[in-house]
Structure formats: structure tokens, C-alpha cells
Amino acid sequence: MLPKPSKVSRVITVLSGGVGAARLLGALSMVMEPSEITAVVNVGDDLVLHGLTICPDLDTITYTLAGLNNDKLSWGLRGESWRVMDALEDLGGEAWFRLGDRDLATHLYRTQRLAEGATKSDVARELCEHWGVAVRLLPVTNDEVATMFDTEVGRLSFQEYFVRHRHGIEVSAISFDGAERAVAAPEVLDALRTCSRIVIAPSNPLISIEPILQVPGIRAILEDRHADVVAVSPIIAGAAVKGPADRLLAELGHDVSCVGVAHYYRGLIGTLVIDQADAELATAVRERGINVHVTTTIMSSPENARRLGEAVLS
Amino acid sequence: MLPKPSKVSRVITVLSGGVGAARLLGALSMVMEPSEITAVVNVGDDLVLHGLTICPDLDTITYTLAGLNNDKLSWGLRGESWRVMDALEDLGGEAWFRLGDRDLATHLYRTQRLAEGATKSDVARELCEHWGVAVRLLPVTNDEVATMFDTEVGRLSFQEYFVRHRHGIEVSAISFDGAERAVAAPEVLDALRTCSRIVIAPSNPLISIEPILQVPGIRAILEDRHADVVAVSPIIAGAAVKGPADRLLAELGHDVSCVGVAHYYRGLIGTLVIDQADAELATAVRERGINVHVTTTIMSSPENARRLGEAVLS
Numbered sequence: 001m002l003p004k005p006s007k008v009s010r011v012i013t014v015l016s017g018g019v020g021a022a023r024l025l026g027a028l029s030m031v032m033e034p035s036e037i038t039a040v041v042n043v044g045d046d047l048v049l050h051g052l053t054i055c056p057d058l059d060t061i062t063y064t065l066a067g068l069n070n071d072k073l074s075w076g077l078r079g080e081s082w083r084v085m086d087a088l089e090d091l092g093g094e095a096w097f098r099l100g101d102r103d104l105a106t107h108l109y110r111t112q113r114l115a116e117g118a119t120k121s122d123v124a125r126e127l128c129e130h131w132g133v134a135v136r137l138l139p140v141t142n143d144e145v146a147t148m149f150d151t152e153v154g155r156l157s158f159q160e161y162f163v164r165h166r167h168g169i170e171v172s173a174i175s176f177d178g179a180e181r182a183v184a185a186p187e188v189l190d191a192l193r194t195c196s197r198i199v200i201a202p203s204n205p206l207i208s209i210e211p212i213l214q215v216p217g218i219r220a221i222l223e224d225r226h227a228d229v230v231a232v233s234p235i236i237a238g239a240a241v242k243g244p245a246d247r248l249l250a251e252l253g254h255d256v257s258c259v260g261v262a263h264y265y266r267g268l269i270g271t272l273v274i275d276q277a278d279a280e281l282a283t284a285v286r287e288r289g290i291n292v293h294v295t296t297t298i299m300s301s302p303e304n305a306r307r308l309g310e311a312v313l314s
Numbered sequence: 315m316l317p318k319p320s321k322v323s324r325v326i327t328v329l330s331g332g333v334g335a336a337r338l339l340g341a342l343s344m345v346m347e348p349s350e351i352t353a354v355v356n357v358g359d360d361l362v363l364h365g366l367t368i369c370p371d372l373d374t375i376t377y378t379l380a381g382l383n384n385d386k387l388s389w390g391l392r393g394e395s396w397r398v399m400d401a402l403e404d405l406g407g408e409a410w411f412r413l414g415d416r417d418l419a420t421h422l423y424r425t426q427r428l429a430e431g432a433t434k435s436d437v438a439r440e441l442c443e444h445w446g447v448a449v450r451l452l453p454v455t456n457d458e459v460a461t462m463f464d465t466e467v468g469r470l471s472f473q474e475y476f477v478r479h480r481h482g483i484e485v486s487a488i489s490f491d492g493a494e495r496a497v498a499a500p501e502v503l504d505a506l507r508t509c510s511r512i513v514i515a516p517s518n519p520l521i522s523i524e525p526i527l528q529v530p531g532i533r534a535i536l537e538d539r540h541a542d543v544v545a546v547s548p549i550i551a552g553a554a555v556k557g558p559a560d561r562l563l564a565e566l567g568h569d570v571s572c573v574g575v576a577h578y579y580r581g582l583i584g585t586l587v588i589d590q591a592d593a594e595l596a597t598a599v600r601e602r603g604i605n606v607h608v609t610t611t612i613m614s615s616p617e618n619a620r621r622l623g624e625a626v627l628s
Contacts, residue, residue: 048365048429049426050365050366050421050422050423050425050426050429051362051364051365051366051367051422051425051426051428051429052364052365052366052422052425053365081397083395083397083398083415083416084397084398084415084416084418084419084422085419086419087415087416087418087419087420088419088422088423090419091419091420091423091441091444092423092440092444093419093422093423093426094426101397101398101401101415102397102398102401104398104401104418105398105399105400105401105402105404105405105407106401106405107364108364108365108366108398108402108407109364109402109405109406109407111364111365111366112363112364112365112407112408114365115362115364115365126406127405130405130406
């Protein structure tokens, strides 16, 4: 039994990718009013497959905050079944991107609503209302931004790289098709301008946070407010907790450490939260003019998550 | 145990809607080589829902000929489950058009293939190959044709009228958006020109056969070859075996009988197959210059189906 959370009442905005952000948003919800948290969510991973518009980061966060996430897979819904995918595979269809039956309902719902003229913002709000998620989820833009990878086997979309090739091939460059023409979705710039603190979730800097920063207007706000920006390092002891952040940082010439993360976010953040395992790197981060908060950043238990939430708000 | 079919070797082409056509094609497959049967299939009921391209008539025929059809529902697949629809309904999504989990795989497959540049013709062939259906299924066109209903509640698409309103509202006119600009799909005109016999399935003349006839080139071939065209009346004893054919014929001023069907197809057919229940109407049909074949047209048993198949070929 955890002690009753001491709710801190202040409005924050969190730049968010998928799993790492979902967990941080959950941690923050333990120590403040969820309704005072806004997540500005990456859409660079979004894809259209089988005609369905799929927003993996929005869905991962929604499912996680609704308590419906599949912890075992770290994506999709718990208690999921695979009737459609099994039948599609049997037909010889594109079944490499596994969509569970209940998860498919989300994509059918979104796609139908988009066809009716709704935006991704509308759908995110509707799904959160449906599942009682109080955190406000804002896709960073309702325009198309596609994170693309130049690899040893050619130019790949996010999901081709990430899921089909299991991020196991070398990347020489990353780009964000459509980003420079994208318009920030309603409420996004306002949420970033008016919150008391901006948080960069421990998501992949190169492929989850960067496509958010690329949407015109957003980087400038962070530069302007960098003293109010706190990032949580996704690199602990030289490795990513999950996913290819470590590999990609190395392939693209960055230092694979919280110092490399600090360098990547230079000019954008005032504080970096790093893990105890990296305590000896605090000085190197401070030398870059960035404050450091050392704590346990792996959200492996509710107690750890709560501690990280408090560190981010402190 | 049925006697071994006496296969009649001649090539025929069947203008086909959904369930009635599927059953007739099954009946014909009992008395001739299935590979010598071509079905030219209505696409006026096709719809895009949840971003998925759905071809109800093509799918009904494919599932039926593959022996996978759900007889109880008279649409979809047998042994079907409803995980996705139940979840979609729970989300408040558009769940009035029930799509089973396995059926959804067909629509995902088709939609993905169309996105890759395939045509409905290609997909129909691929699905038939997958399920071992030897009858050749040709969508009448790969262009969009939409059967539309002017009703007491406004202009409705086919599925809005048929499924959402369960064809229970009054219709004042039917039109076929896009038909006059549609181009017959590959092999369609050739199949109609070169077959030894053209059959019009006992599908709804107004909404299943008419959108086929509206595709430029098709009506002219039937007029030219009317002596070789055999239709099976979908009206028996003044009623449709299934669906709203009787109601629609009446609402649009046609005689609700096999004589009305003969009149509707005047100039296009040389022979009408009518049910024994309508034997006394044979003379009235013949007076319109159309030959009559009287038999049992309800395919309620394999024996009846076989007899109808033989009647159509005789």
C-alpha cells in the first residue's frame, strides 16, 4: 500500500513518444492531478495499413493510462485475441504489423471518424473520454509527418524499420517527411507556452522527440523557455531501457550516455534527470550548463515511478 | 448421396448479385465444370467503411462457392466471431454494418492490395485462388459505381438502405452514381461476347442486375445476344425469396411477378425460368416473346439446385 499521493497542483506539458512517455505520464499522475497534465504526442510513427490510420504512440499512451496496456508485449491491449491477424496471415496478407482484434476496433473507429471529417486531435480526445483517461493527449500535429530511415537496405518508414526489421539494421540518416509544412495541432503551442513546466519524456530523442521538435514553432518555445524544461534521460549506463535509442545514437555519431542526451538537447532544457547508475556523469552534464537531478529513473515499481514523478516536478 | 453430376461442357457467363447468384453458381457447378463458369458481379453495393473497401456481392459469392458461407446469417463466414465489432460498438463506433473477425481479414487484405495498386479484379482472383474457387469471378468494373436510393428519409447509399434501415423504408427512385463513366473490367465484355450462354441470376433486377447492365457496353451485348440469354426469376408467387425485390418492384411501379420480371428484362433475354408456383403465368410471359421454362427455382435442397442448374443449361 502506497502512501496517499501529495498532489502538486501545477500544469505541465510533456513531450511524449510511446512506452517511456506512457510510463512517465503514469508516474506523474501519481503525484499531481492527471487533468493538469498535457501530453504533446509524436505522430511520426503513424501509418496507414490495410487502409486504417494507426497512431502507435497515441494508442500506447491511451491504453497505458487507461490501465489496458499489454505489459507482456509492451504494445497493444491486454487480454487481446488475434482472430483477424491469423485469418489475414492465412490469406497471405501483410501480417507483420500485428494488430489485435480489440486494438483493431480503435483503428477502425479512428479511420471512420477521420473519414467523417474529425481530426486526430478529436479522436484522441474521444478515446480518452471513452476510457476515462484524464491526462490531455494532443497529437503534435494533424498534418502528416513521417519519420523515415535511410538504411543499408534503402529508405524505410518507421514501422518498416522498427517492426518489420526489428530495428536490427544500420541507419545512416533519419528524416521527417512533411514536418516543415506541418501546423501544430490546436492547443499544442498554447499548452507549451502557458504550462509551468515542460517535460521531455524518456523517449527516444532521435525518433520520438525530434519529430515533435521539428513541427514549426515548438523548438522555438523550448529554446525560449529552456529554464523551465526538464528532460528525463532515456539512456541509463550507456544503454536504452527499451528500443534502439542506444544503437541509433551511436550510428548517428552521438555519445551513448546521458551526456550525449544532454548534448542533443542543448539549448532546449534547463534540467536533466539522470539515473543513479550515471551519477558520476553529473558533472559532465553540468559543464554543458544543464542542471542535473540524480534519481532512479527506471519505473520498475510504483515506488520508483512515484519518486521519478516527484523528481520531475521538484 | 447424389448421383454423380453429368457435366455439360460449355462456357457460360452469369450476371450475378449476392446470395441468389451465389446459390445459382453453386447449382451450376453441380452440372458443369466450375472453371467454365464466369460470374460478372455487381459492385454497386460496394462501400468504404472504417477505411476498408468492402465488396459484399463478390465476398458472398466467394464464401459460398468456397463452402465457407454462414447459412444462418446468409452473409459472412461460418464459425465467425465478433471481437472487433463488439469492441467497436463499445467505443461508440459505427457498428451497424456487422463485420466478423475473419471477414474483416478479407477486407483488410483487399484494402491493402488496392493501396498497392491491385484492382478489385486482381483481388477477386487472388481470393478465389486462395480458397480453391474454380468459378471465375469478375467484378463488372474496377471503377466506382454506387447504387443510391431516393427515400422518404433522403438519399441513401446501398448499405444505409439495405442494412442500416433493413430495406424497410419507401424508395421513390434508384440511381447508379458513376455507372455511365465506368469502364467494364478486363475480360468482362469478352466473357459476355464469347460464352455459349448468358445467364441472369435470380438476383434483384433493380439493384443487383441493373447496376451491371448500366456499365457501358453490357446492355448492348445482351440485346445483341438476347436469344442466348436465360434469366431466372427472383420472384416466386408474387414474393422475393429473400430481400426487398418484391417491395422495390411495387414501389417503382413494376408488376410483382415473374411477368413483371419478364417485362423488366424485355429485349435482353430469350428465356425466363419461372417457378412451378407460377406455372399459370407462363402464357403471359410467352406473350412478351420470351420462352419459358417451368421448374422448381427455390434452391432449398441439393436436388432442387441441381434441377435448376440443368434447367438453366437445357
